[in-house]
Amino acid sequence: MTPVKLPAWASRRVSRRHEKLIQAALLLCAALSVLTTAAIILVLLTNAVYAPGAKMAFFERVSMWDFLTGLHWKPVDGEAGRFGIIPLLCGTMMVAVIASLVSVPAGLGAAIYMSEYAAPREREFLKPVLEVLAGIPSVVFGFFALKFITPWILKPLFSTIGLNLQIFNTLSAGIVVGIMVTPLIASLSEDVIRSVPRSLREAAFALGSTRFDVSVRIVVPAALSGILAAFLLAFSRAVGETMAVTIAGGQQAIATLNPLQGAQTMTGFMVHASTGDSSADSISRMSVYAVGIALFAMTLTINILSGWILRRYREVYQ
Amino acid sequence: MTLLNPASLPRNPAISFISGGDRTIRRRLFLSRVFAWACRTATYASLAVLVVLLAAIIWSSIGRLAFDFVSNTNSSDPTKAGILAGIWGSFWLILFTALFSVPVGVGSAVYLEEIARDNFFVRVIKTNLSNLAGVPSIVYGILGYTVFRSSAAVLKVWFDGQHAFNIMGLFRIRLLKLPIYEDNILVGALTLTLVVLPTVIAAAQEALRSVPSSIRMASLALGATRWQTIWRQVIPAALPGISTGVILSTSRVVGEAAPLIMLGALTITTMVPGNIDSPLKLITRPMQVLHAPLDQFTAMPIEIYDWSRQTDSQFTAVAASGIIVLLMVLLTINAAAMIVRHYASRRLKW
Numbered sequence: 001m002t003p004v005k006l007p008a009w010a011s012r013r014v015s016r017r018h019e020k021l022i023q024a025a026l027l028l029c030a031a032l033s034v035l036t037t038a039a040i041i042l043v044l045l046t047n048a049v050y051a052p053g054a055k056m057a058f059f060e061r062v063s064m065w066d067f068l069t070g071l072h073w074k075p076v077d078g079e080a081g082r083f084g085i086i087p088l089l090c091g092t093m094m095v096a097v098i099a100s101l102v103s104v105p106a107g108l109g110a111a112i113y114m115s116e117y118a119a120p121r122e123r124e125f126l127k128p129v130l131e132v133l134a135g136i137p138s139v140v141f142g143f144f145a146l147k148f149i150t151p152w153i154l155k156p157l158f159s160t161i162g163l164n165l166q167i168f169n170t171l172s173a174g175i176v177v178g179i180m181v182t183p184l185i186a187s188l189s190e191d192v193i194r195s196v197p198r199s200l201r202e203a204a205f206a207l208g209s210t211r212f213d214v215s216v217r218i219v220v221p222a223a224l225s226g227i228l229a230a231f232l233l234a235f236s237r238a239v240g241e242t243m244a245v246t247i248a249g250g251q252q253a254i255a256t257l258n259p260l261q262g263a264q265t266m267t268g269f270m271v272h273a274s275t276g277d278s279s280a281d282s283i284s285r286m287s288v289y290a291v292g293i294a295l296f297a298m299t300l301t302i303n304i305l306s307g308w309i310l311r312r313y314r315e316v317y318q
Numbered sequence: 319m320t321l322l323n324p325a326s327l328p329r330n331p332a333i334s335f336i337s338g339g340d341r342t343i344r345r346r347l348f349l350s351r352v353f354a355w356a357c358r359t360a361t362y363a364s365l366a367v368l369v370v371l372l373a374a375i376i377w378s379s380i381g382r383l384a385f386d387f388v389s390n391t392n393s394s395d396p397t398k399a400g401i402l403a404g405i406w407g408s409f410w411l412i413l414f415t416a417l418f419s420v421p422v423g424v425g426s427a428v429y430l431e432e433i434a435r436d437n438f439f440v441r442v443i444k445t446n447l448s449n450l451a452g453v454p455s456i457v458y459g460i461l462g463y464t465v466f467r468s469s470a471a472v473l474k475v476w477f478d479g480q481h482a483f484n485i486m487g488l489f490r491i492r493l494l495k496l497p498i499y500e501d502n503i504l505v506g507a508l509t510l511t512l513v514v515l516p517t518v519i520a521a522a523q524e525a526l527r528s529v530p531s532s533i534r535m536a537s538l539a540l541g542a543t544r545w546q547t548i549w550r551q552v553i554p555a556a557l558p559g560i561s562t563g564v565i566l567s568t569s570r571v572v573g574e575a576a577p578l579i580m581l582g583a584l585t586i587t588t589m590v591p592g593n594i595d596s597p598l599k600l601i602t603r604p605m606q607v608l609h610a611p612l613d614q615f616t617a618m619p620i621e622i623y624d625w626s627r628q629t630d631s632q633f634t635a636v637a638a639s640g641i642i643v644l645l646m647v648l649l650t651i652n653a654a655a656m657i658v659r660h661y662a663s664r665r666l667k668w
Contacts, residue, residue, distance in 0.1 A: 022545050023433055029425030030434070033447050033519070036512050040457060043464045109360025117354055118361075129365050135648065136371070137573025139619045140641050143626045147634050148374040179367055186364075212350035215357075233452065240454025242576035243619070247626050267456050267576070274463070274580045292460045296453065303452035 044296060047289035058083075058286040067290060073253035073264075075273065075284045083287055085294060087255040091170060091263035095245050098174025098259060099181060099238040104231055106178070107185025108220075111227075114186070115193045116215050134183035141180055142247030145172040150248070158260065168250025168262030176248060177241045181234040188233065192226025193219055197317045225313035232306035236299045242267040266295045375645075378638035387639050391588040391595075392621060396632035399625070401640050406590045407503070407583075407615035408572055408647070414507030414611065415514065415571045420564055422511070423518030424553075427560075430519070431526040432534075432548050451516035459580025462509030467581055471500040499614045501582045503591055506615060509581060510571045517570065521563025525556040558662030565655040572647055575619035584616045585624040591615050618644045 051057035059067070062083045070084015110130065114123050150165070150172045158165045165171075196219050204218045220227065250262025251272050264272070273288045382396070390400025434440040529552050537547040553560070579585070592610030594600060600607055618640060625637035 019543055019545050023429075026425045026429035026433060029422045030429040030443050032422060033426065033450055033515065034443055036461075036515070037446050037450060039465060040453070040461050043461050047464065106360045106363055109357040110364060113354075113357035113361040117357060126361060126365070129368060133364055133368050135569075135652070137575075137619055137644065137648075139573070139575050139622045139626070140371075140375070140644070143622065143637055143641060144371050144374060146626060147378060147637075148370075152374075179364075182364060210346050210350035212353040213346070215353070236452055240452075240456065242454065242456045243623060247623060267454065270456055270460075271576060271579050274459075274582060275585065288460065292457055296457050299452055299454055300449060303449055307448065 040296065044289055044293040047286060048293045055281060056286075058283065058290040061283055061286075062290075071255045073269070075269070075287045077282050077284050081283060083283075083290070085266075085291065087253040088264060088266045088269055088291060089294075090255050090257060091245075091249060091253070091265040091268065092239055094170045094257060094259055094263060095174045095177055095241070095249065095265055096235055096238040098171060099177035099241075100231070100235055102175055102178025103182040103185050103234055103238075107182045107230070107234070108189055108227065110182070110186040111189035111193055112215050112220070115190050116211065116219065130183040130186055133179070134187075136180075138180065138241065138243040139247065141176040142173075142244040145176040145244060145248035149175060163260060165260045166250070166262050168248065168252070169260050170249055170263050171259040173245040173248035173265075174259065176244050177238045180241065180244065181237050184237060185230045185234045188230035189223070189227045192223040192230075195226075196222045196315075200317075222315050225309055225315070228313075229306040229310040232302050232309065236302035236306070239302070240267060240295065240299050242271060246271045266291050270295075375638050375641050378634055379642055380635065382635035383639040383642060387636075388643060391590065392616075393588070396628075396630060396636050399633070399636045401618060401621055401643055402595060403587055403590050403616050404618035404621040404640070405643070405647075406595065407617040407620075410503045410591050410610055410615065411506050411510060411578075411617055412568065412571050414504060415510045416564075416568050418507060418511040419514050419518050419568060423515055423564065424522045424560060426515075426519045427522030427526055428548060428553070431523050432552060433544070447516050447519060451520065454576075455513045455574055456576040456580055458509055458513045459577030461512065462505060462577060462581050466505040466508045467500050470498070470502060470505050474498045474500050498612045501584070501614055503611045503613060503615050506578050506581055506583060506617075507611075509577050510574060513574060513577055514567055514570055517567035518564055521567050522556075522560050525559025525563055526552065528559055529555045558659055561662065562655045562659040565651060565658065569648060569651040569655075572644065572651070573619055575617065575623050578617055578620055579623070583620055584614055585620055587614065587616045589614060589616075618647070 046052065046057065048058045051060065067083055067085055069086065070082060071086050072082040072084050073087040074080060074082040110126075114126055118126060146168075150167060150169060154169070154172055155165050200218055200222060201214050204214045209218070245265045246268040249265055249268055251264050251268065252262050253264040253269065254261070256263055269291055270288050273284065276284075279285065382399075386398075387400045388405065389402060390398055391403045392401075393399040430440065430444065434443075533551050533555055534547055537551045538544070542550070591613040592603075592606040592608075594603060594606050594610055622637050622640040622644065625633045625640060628637075
């Protein structure tokens with residue numbers, strides 16, 4: 001047996017301080033994420049709610065009540081400006097609801113199929129397909145909605161039943177956002193569905209259940225908390241989705257619930273406002289922060305709710 | 319909460335169908351088959367959408383996609399418009415985003431997985447990370463606009479004015495000649511870093527978690543310190559996973575447009591950052607390479623957005639060609655990640 005020759009670094013003494021210093025640096029990296037959140041909240045609050053110094057924050061000029069209940073959104077400087085978020089909220093909600101109508105059946109169906117029906121090889125083929133779909137950038141879906149879904153699918157469909165579809169419409173935007181979040185629902189739901197213990201399925205099969213019975217009455221209820229959490233995450237993703245809805249949904253901020261018309265969403269307005277050239281302190285520019293705080297609060301609330309449902313209603317099996 | 323505890327099966331109303339019910343077996347089997355087909359259709363619909371999407375884009379791009387599309391910069395003439403400025407903008411953005419986000423992201427993951435004890439502060443960081451991952455990227459754009467862009471504006475005044483930096487005579491002269499923009503590449507990259515950081519951290523954590531703890535135990539038992547264990551054992555062992563995950567999560571940067579538009583990135587420009595429009599100039603023009611990070615920029619998804627909203631229908635082909643280039647770039651990056659995973663994981667077996 002030959003003696004093992006240790007490399008030089010193994011016998012080098014490492015100072016305690018050196019070690020502590022590295023750990024402190026790593027802690028700093030991790031703390032950066034907390035700093036980011038703090039910065040986001042601070043930036044939004046100091047521009048929307050209360051601005052220190054001579055600058056006037058958005059809610060110091062427009063009352064919060066008018067902002068939350070106003071039916072007109074006309075973000076221009078001067079007397080003509082109207083700042084009611086309802087039209088933007090309508091657009092956002094329509095897109096998110098249409099997206100959910102598309103993605104919930106598609107995503108849940110895909111999750112059930114991949115975990116309960118598909119053979120391992122089929123699953124290995126389907127998983128990457130969903131990953132590719134999830135990796136396609138948002139602008140691409142916007143283009144797809146505006147230049148393909150609207151003129152080639154929806155327009156002929158609605159003209160045969162005599163309805164007029166605008167070039168920019170919430171329906172096509174909602175459909176593509178639904179396509180975008182389907183992989184998210186599918187992969188999150190599949191994870192929870194697969195973690196339902198095999199013994200439950202086998203017990204049900206042994207008692208004479210069909211696959212439908214097992215999937216719908218055993219597996220889905222057992223995984224329900226995870227599935228609901230996935231739906232909520234997808235909804236919040238749809239609310240925050242930007243480029244696809246900006247391209248396909250148009251720039252008209254009107255309070256409507258008609259998906260055949262165009263409607264600006266909260267994110268769409270933010271993009272539109274930053275491509276314009278208004279000065280940094282003008283109220284039209286400050287309204288971006290007010291809409292931003294509304295968007296941030298909405299998505300954060302839905303995400304926290306999703307996490308809470310996941311923890312609170314989880315079925316735990318040995 | 320034991321809704322489906324097997325012990326309580328006969329009494330559970332949720333599964334009363336097992337004892338017969340009012341449906342015949344044939345009907346139940348039919349229902350089962352219909353359901354299977356519905357699920358299969360839902361799954362393959364994704365594949366169909368993907369195929370239709372790609373076909374529609376390739377079909378739309380006919381008429382513009384040619385070599386001069388990647389060698390021209392943007393133009394108001396659809397037959398001349400090209401994506402060169404966007405390609406270079408995206409190149410610089412992904413380079414700097416990777417430079418910023420990889421050390422910080424891997425560092426955070428190492429801290430959370432290897433060093434942190436389960437105390438209040440660490441729980442705050444973990445909860446915060448999962449919430450940050452759900453923040454829409456456009457919100458980061460607001461943050462970038464307010465914090466990074468404003469800082470760049472201050473720097474711009476600092477450099478453009480009388481107060482040039484005075485570190486050795488040489489630097490002072492050069493810096494005076496550099497035009498600094500407030501919507502520069504670095505501002506964009508810092509913003510995108512914040513966008514991808516939660517995903518990078520999650521990917522690196524995942525990779526670190528897959529390293530068996532026996533490796534750590536053995537190293538510590540042989541007298542290595544904690545940092546020696548991490549640096550010499552855990553990180554090399556996790557490297558294939560870390561690099562694949564990190565490449566995949568930073569590749570998202572290529573498709574992100576919203577935060578950059580919020581920053582005020584240019585939508586219509588013929589300008590390539592630092593005037594470096596060919597890879598050769600990266601070597602032959604060192605001063606311009608230094609200038610590029612402080613130059614204005616556009617990016618591929620921004621140009622695609624701009625072309626998509628043009629009313630002139632000839633721009634449809636331009637936008638579709640841009641999308642093809644963008645998807646090719648994404649494909650290349652993902653293929654690189656796969657290759658890294660393949661080769662790096664061959665050496666490691668446990």
